[in-house]
Structures are given as C-alpha cells and as structure tokens.
Amino acid sequence: MKTILFIEDESTLQKTFGDILRQESYKMISALDGETGLRLAKSQKPDLILLDLILPKIHGFEVLKKLKEGEETKDIPVIILTNLEGMGDVEKALELGAKTYLVKAQYSLEEVVEKIKKALKE
C-alpha cells in the first residue's frame, strides 16, 4: 500500500483527503505544520508528499527546500496544493523541485485525486 504524507494546516481538508485516499486504497499520514511534516517525511519515507505553502512553524517553501536537500527525502515527489498564486510562486516551487503546482481554487477534488494517482504511478 502506497503512503501519502499530507502537510496541511486545515483539519477539514485533512479529513476530506484522508477519507477519499483511504477509499482509493492509499495510506495517508497527516502533518498540521511544517516541522511535523519534515519529521514525518524522514521517519516514514512516504511515496508522495502533498504540501500546502502557508503553514505554521516552517513555511512550505522552506519545507520543500529541506526535503530536496535531505538525502533520504530528496527523491520523494512533492505536489504543491495551495491557494497561493502570487507572482513567481509557481516558478519558485518548480525551481525548488516540486513536481506539480496545483491551485486549490482551480481544481475539482476528483482532478486533484487523478493528479495524485498519476504521480504515484510514475
């Protein structure tokens, strides 16, 4: 069973995704802040990380940077799932090594799930 780490401070979203991903036969681990996210990424070595950018404790960009610097975590694909879309945000995330950048307001739930499945298949 593939494991997905979801780093997102909104518990509503954690629940929604938890339910839907479990139904799709994935295991989901949640982290409600950047620090916990980094720790779990190292200890659990998930197959995929879903990362929000506006996070308590450590900002999403910093988390992404540290993930890509860490020897054990650098190969885990990271999908950014956020509502931040200021000038240069997308470019910055892709430069730092994110696989995909999804703006929450622009995607339906099923579309996001499809992107997750696709990323896990590759």
Place this chain on the structure above:
Amino acid sequence: MNVKEILAQLNIIAQCKRYGFSLWQCPQFLFLIMGIIIGIAAITSYAIATRYISDPQLAALMVFGITTILFIIANIITRSFERLAEANRMKSEFISVVSHQLRSPLSNLRWVIELLMSGRFGKIEEKQTEYFKILKENNARMEELVADLLTVSRIETAKLPFKEQEFVLEDLIKELIKEFELFARASNVEVKFKPEKNLPKIFSDSSQLRLVIENLLDNAIRYIKERGQVEIKLEKRDKNFYFEIKDNGVGIPKEDQKYIFQKFFRSENVMRYQTQGSGLGLFIAKAIVEKSGGKIGFKSEEGKGSTFWLTLPLK
C-alpha cells in the same frame, strides 16, 4: 521621524511604486516638480526685480514671502493626496488579504460538496442532489467574486502576473464557447464564431486573455432577455488582431455608457433583469487589454444590443 524614515521618503520612485502610480500621477514626484518650478520662478523674479525695480530688497522679500506661502500650500495639497493614495493602497491590500482568507474555506466547501455529490460515501437521492447543486452554484458564485476581487487588487497594486507565450487565439475562443455551451443553450442563445482563415499565433498571456473573453462572452449571453444571438469575429486589421462580440441583448442606456468600464459599475437596466454580477468584469477586461498593448471599446443601443470590440498587437 528618524533619519531612515526621512531617507525612505526621499526615495520617490520607490514611494510611487508602492502606490502603483506612474510618475506623473504620483504625489511625491509632482511635489518635487512643483518645488523646482517654484524655485525657478522665485530666482527669475528676483533677477528681474534686482535689475528693474528701484527697491530690490522689498521686491525680493515679497517674492520670498509669496514663494514660501506657495510652497506650504503645495506641501499641504501633496500630503492630502498622499493620504488618499495610502488609503487606496490599504484598501487594495485589505481586499487582497480578505480574498485570500476567503479562498481556502470556499475551496474546502466546494470539495466537500463534490465529495458528497460523487456518491463515494453512499448513494444520494434525487432531491438531495438538487440541493447539493444549489450549494455548489452558490459556492461557485462566491469563488468567482473572490477571484475577481483578487484580480482587481492585483491590477491596482500593479502586481498582475503576466506570462507571455505564443498560442492560438482562435482555439482559446473556441474552447470558451464550448464551456459556455450549456449556459447559452439554457438562455436560448445561439453563439456563432467566424474567425478569419490563417491567422498567426498571438504572443500574450493566455490565462489573462481568457478572463477578458470569458467576461465579454458571459455578458453577451447573460444580458439577452429571452432568446437571441451572439456573433463573434476574429480577424487581422493592420498590425492588430481585431476581436468583436455582438449581441442583440438589452444594451446599455446612453447615460450609463461613459461609466461602463468603471469598477463596481452596473447599468440600471441590467440590474432589473439580472441581479447577479459584481460590476468588475469589464474593469478587469479593460485593464488586461491595455496591459497587453491593445484597446477596448463598444457601441450599444438600449433595447437593441451591444457590440464590444478589442484589438491586440500581432507581435
């Protein structure tokens, strides 16, 4: 005020950029220009006075007095404009913060509704689906308004992202017509598109132009009262793309026409037929077209319909 703050005040270009003003609209810059003009005028008057008037000292004193008064008045005016500009900037920032804060709960809500409607967690009855649809539609309206407000605040703070690339404008229009197909059919509107053949690709920001055409198409369909037709043209004229969208809808009353591109403006006749709409679409369209180096305009007659056109540079 410490030295750092005074130095920051002196950096006029940075100050103007903060307000999102061009130099000739910026209070600080205008104040500097005014100061220079007053200074030159004072020196010239002094030079003339010392040469031609019998009591040059008195004249010089008068010139000095008057320039000082002028300078003070200019300063007061500039300061008050500065306060206005600051208030405007804060308003844009406020809109930006609020919209960002609203966006997350709105997308959470939409995803939960989608999840419930998908039937993943148990079959739902027809009646429930009906109500879920109402929830979803209202949520979509809020999301659209929030997206529009964000675009407006980005336009006003000169932070609108503009990523130019080559693409086929004709395809973008066809795609949008397809997206509006259901809405058009439900409104008894037939949409016709006549593009000129062999048009070159356009170099612009496709997601921004999408917003422009989406707004114009939405308006054209929305403001047709019973049944009607929307005709879209795309052709090459001189060094520009020329896009035109013509409807036989309610039209814009003559007295409202000069306000039509203003933010939050909604024509009176339209509010009678259609309660939906924020009055932001055309404001956004104009800002984007102008940023792309093009022009936008319209002609309209109340009760007969409107024709909106825009030009975009070929290269």
